[in-house]
Amino acid sequence: MxxxxxxxxxxxxxxxxxxxxxxxxPDRFTETPCADCKNGYSPHAQNLHDLWYGYLPFNPESTGSTPLRPDTPTVRALAEQHITTAPEFYGTGETAIVCEAQRIAELFNGLWCHHLSQDDVDALVAAGRLYSFTHTWNREHGWQKIEPPVVPTAAQVNEWSLRGMGHDGINASVAVQARCEREGFPLECPSCHGYGSAEAYAGQRAEAEAWEPxxxxxxxxxxxxxxxxxxxxxxxxxxxxxxxxxxxxxxxxxxxxxxxxxxxxxxxxxxxxxxxxxxxxxxxxxxxxxxxxxxxxxxxxxx
Ligand SMILES: [Zn+2]
Known part of the structure; x- marks a missing residue:
């Protein structure tokens, strides 16, 4: 600027x-949206993406994870936190805590991102994600890999994802891609090869790449x-x-x-x-x- x-x-x-x-x-380089996908994923990858974010019904047992319950310690602690922060909204006392814990458990049980399998976790570590488990950080040296290398358990990562920021969109795409590979499904939409759109006329993409201001x-x-x-x-x-x-x-x-x-x-x-x-x-x-x-x-x- x-x-x-x-x-x-x-x-x-x-x-x-x-x-x-x-x-x-120029507008003439705008491609035609792919009729067969939303953003370039194959149908299987799109399903996994939707399970990650809870857009499709998800069952924790499908990844070998333990469903959360209102008395799961992290869920209970979150519920207590919410109630302390906004008693005028949630009410107070044991009934309010249990009610909120029930809501949180149901919500989080519906998302794959809180119920990763060990294969999912291994894929994330292999892709250089989950640094807070595998690295230490200090002001002087920045991130340093823990030696010998650490691979967190699925339970540890799933507990961590309930608190704070949890997984980002990159983790989602890494997990989706790795699971497609493990399960033998293509990652990309076969119609558009992952672009999410198709050329409106032959040679459009090459023209767009060659375009200069x-x-x-x-x-x-x-x-x-x-x-x-x-x-x-x-x-x-x-x-x-x-x-x-x-x-x-x-x-x-x-x-x-x-x-x-x-x-x-x-x-x-x-x-x-x-x-x-x-x-x-x-x-x-x-x-x-x-x-x-x-x-x-x-x-x-x-x-
Ligand atoms: Zn497509």
């Missing part, structure tokens, strides 16, 4: 704040652009650098105003980050910061 000065034709009239068309992938035309004009998103003009086109500097330092621009010397220095340099935070000045516009450094010559004091 930043601002930059562009030299464009004097009659360049692209709308302000609208991303330059040449930077955007085109720059706006160049000319004698001066214009301020934002580089946020892909890039868009944010000032009128001026005939001279001085006029652009005057526009940038026009008090009518309110918080976007910058001192004239700063604007001139910025145009000379051509680029500044949008916002810069310094201990000295707080958050300032990148243009202002750039000018500050350029004019006072104290670049390098931010270490």
């Amino acid at each position: 930043g601002r930059e000065v562009r030299r464009v034709p004097l009659d360049f009239d692209w709308p302000l704040n609208k991303v330059w068309d040449g930077y955007l992938m 085109t720059e706006p035309p160049t000319g004698d004009g001066w214009q301020l652009w934002t580089t946020a998103n892909e890039g868009a003009p944010i000032s009128p086109v001026f005939a001279s650098a001085d006029e652009l500097a005057s526009w940038m330092s026009d008090p009518a621009r309110g918080t976007a105003w910058v001192p004239p010397a700063t604007a001139a220095a910025f145009i000379a340099d051509g680029w500044a980050p949008s916002f810069v935070s310094t201990a000295e000045t707080g958050v300032v516009s990148g243009v202002e910061w750039m000018g500050h450094h350029t004019t006072s010559g104290d670049a390098g004091d931010d270490a």
Whole structure:
């Protein structure tokens, strides 16, 4: 993200704040959604994905896992936590705890992600997941592999997944892929080979890959652009650098105003980050910061 000065034709009239068309992938490269899948998975993989998230009925015994009960310690502890956090919602006392524990147990029993088999866990470890079991972390050395290597049990991982963040989407895809392989099913949708979409015309994908953005035309004009998103003009086109500097330092621009010397220095340099935070000045516009450094010559004091 930043601002930059562009030299464009004097009659360049692209709308302000609208991303330059040449930077955007044209609509003609939009593919046709695959009729046979949602996101590139084979039917078997899609079923597994849905079991992971509980979109299809799941039975813990199908992976050899033990169903959770209201008196399972982690479930009970979670229920107590919920009730302490929001007694006005859950009520209080033993009845409220048991009721909430029942709800949690039923909910979590319906998700494969809380009932992995040992094969699932082994696949996750092999894929470099579950670092909190297999690695230690400290500020000095970061993540360090535990030696000899540790492979957590399914019970340990399933208990862990009930607390905190648990598994992410990458773990889901690793588990789905490994289980497809073990069970002898393809991972990818045979119709679209995993793309989730098909070419709307022959050669479309190759064309899209070969596509390159085109720059706006160049000319004698001066214009301020934002580089946020892909890039868009944010000032009128001026005939001279001085006029652009005057526009940038026009008090009518309110918080976007910058001192004239700063604007001139910025145009000379051509680029500044949008916002810069310094201990000295707080958050300032990148243009202002750039000018500050350029004019006072104290670049390098931010270490
Ligand atoms: Zn498909």
